[in-house]
Amino acid sequence: MHYHNPVISGFHPDPSVCRVGEDYYLVTSSFEYFPGVPLFHSKDLVHWEQIGHVLTREGQLDLSRAGSSGGIYAPTIRYRNGLFYMTTTNVSGGGNFYVCADDPRGEWSDPIFVDQPGIDPDLFFDEDGSVYYTTSHDAKGQGAYQSRIDIRTGKRLSGVSLLWQGTGGQYPEAPHLYRIGDWYYLMLSEGGTEYGHMVTVARSARPDGPFVACPHNPILTHRSRLKPIHATGHADLVQGPDGSWWAVFLGIRPAGYPARHHLGRETFLAPVTWTEEGWPVIGDDGTIGETMPAGNLPLRPKTEGTTTEGFDRAALAPCWNFLRSPDPRNWSLTAKPGCLTLFGSEATLNDTGVAAFVGRRQQHFSFRASARLTFAPERDGEEAGLVVYMNERFHYEIAVARQAGARKLLFRRRLGTLWKVEHEMPWPADSIVLSVHADTNAYRFGFAENEDRAPVRFGQGECSMLATEVAGGFTGVFIAMYATGSGTRSVTPAYFDWLGYETETRP
Incomplete structure (x- = not known):
């Protein structure tokens, strides 16, 4: 069985995903458009239904001063102890914040703002109850910056420290932190969200580092490739009920020469495998295709027309x-x-x-x-x-x-x-x-x-x-x-x- 990329076509960039039981939930950026943060549901990671938006009230989302490509930047969605959390940045008003809901199809809470600079925020819930808030592009430099927060109030419980600056690519952004086995993995996107886009990863024995880079970075990129899909990056990992791992990420499908794309950055899917040393590999040694093997995904019919x-x-x-x-x-x-x-x-x-x-x-x-x-x-x-x-x-x-x-x-x-x-x-x-x-x-x-x-x-x-x-x-x-x-x-x-x-x- 195979599936076709992109799994969510058109302007749906910066995807983030979480799984609750057999249900997957995914969010994407929305920039100057209202309502904010499109919300999708799937049973198989391939066929997605938009079930609404996360930010549906003006009290949650002020776009009155948002210029073109302002407003809401990359979100992260996570689930913990019966609650869904979505964190994002309104670059045109307020900065970084998160909202929560016990039912993602219903109303989400009012925003809780976090006094931490940067964009592309990530929420990580550790097993000891600590909650880590990670952003990119701090005013002091570039890379992934982190603090611990009180999830009830959004107040910082620590200073903001630099975790990792990536491998040297421009604009290291879109940090996501995971605990997988004995390691904490920190994933970044570097190279800018254009044709040099790539995903890199590092790991540490502690959530606050120090982080050591994967020896075969980048783990996903189509830079300088003769491919119908380009600018692959801004990835998020999720594990299926059967133990398989998958990545959602953005990409573009340019047309003509010189290459130009008008549908926007879209959402793609690829399987993730692991090396003997415990490093993730996305797709076919870091590349993906329009048609990909579905593995054990329980594919469901899709309606078009x-x-x-x-x-x-x-x-x-x-x-x-x-x-x-x-x-x-x-x-x-x-x-x-x-x-x-x-x-x-x-x-x-x-x-x-x-x-x-x-x-x-x-x-x-x-x-x-x-x-x-x-x-x-x-x-x-x-x-x-x-x-x-x-x-x-x-x-x-x-x-x-x-x-x-x-x-x-x-x-x-x-x-x-x-x-x-x-x-x-x-x-x-x-x-x-x-x-x-x-x-x-x-x-x-x-x-x-x-x-x-x-x-x-x-x-x-x-x-x-x-x-x-x-x-x-x-x-x-x-x-x-x-x-x-x-x-x-x-x-x-x-x-x-x-x-x-x-x-x-x-x-």
Whole structure:
């Protein structure tokens, strides 16, 4: 039996995993998107269902000052004595903190902040009851820094000391500490979360060191490899019920030459074996493939295909996100039953403010997305539509807008400091079906009078122009519904009856 990588496709970086009985729980970074820290559940480590988010309340997550690729950085999830713990960093407000819950599908606690600098925090519960808090990138230098904390209050019970600086790669980060047998293992990611990414490991007889590096580091890397997967790193270990060991980690799947990736950093899985000397080996001597042997994993069937959100439930499904802390004035599921209603805010897609924006991650190179929009703008500047969005400086949109007293359909491209309305035409009707069809190379935008008609092509944009190598940052592309008043609040609501996302190939 084999499984396919990535196991969670699209923008789901910095994975961390824990097992409780036969259940696995996994979290990933979320940066400037709300709710924060996507939460997944699996029975086999391969097929994951998003069951919600960890940070769902503004009291837990303030993104009001988060710029693009700000906000929530790498989380760690752990389980101890009936409680789940998730620790992370809000680089845009508050620093390092953790929350807890007895039921991961329910509400998590308010944040408990830890007075320790750095990012990528890790929680380690030792057998004697001590709790160690480890971060990376201390202001004094680079490496893994550690203190002991009171898990009830978050207060430090010791000073912050340097554990290990890694093997010399830049940006040693994402520390995870484990006790396996007689050894404490400290795992780091080095080289930066780009094409030089790698995972290294050291061990000690004590949780606070000194740590000795593995003689065959790095234990995972695809640097300088001719592989379809690159930037492998930021790994976390988990042991299955049968005693087997596995690693989850991030990677990217670039396309073209020079290589560029636009889906973001994704979550991958590989088996872990151990040398006679007791050192971990991830995958095939530190490399992995798109197809991997499943070993004894109890693989379960996976469903793919069309997903249509009709907005007829009391809450948005877990796949949907807001851009930064949501303004309740900007959206509603009850203003018009069976629709998502967006009320355009002052912010446009070119701003770092709180836009009226509800989107989902692009998770496949090839897909079709379409949405029915009902919108009759009354004021100049009012606009609503579909956007393919990387950040405020790189995006494509097809929209209905009012300009100079006339209602128009337009297609716009924003690429850095360059922007252009590529196509526009009068649009007198109050409703329209907007669509985007993607393959590895291009997004093709279209429109139709209703869902029974084939879309009319209205513009296209290159996928590579929204790639991290061009647009920068740590995120991936979103497909989103949006509305704006272009500097003032819109008086006209935009009603989205549904949005469909149809995949054409495996991820």
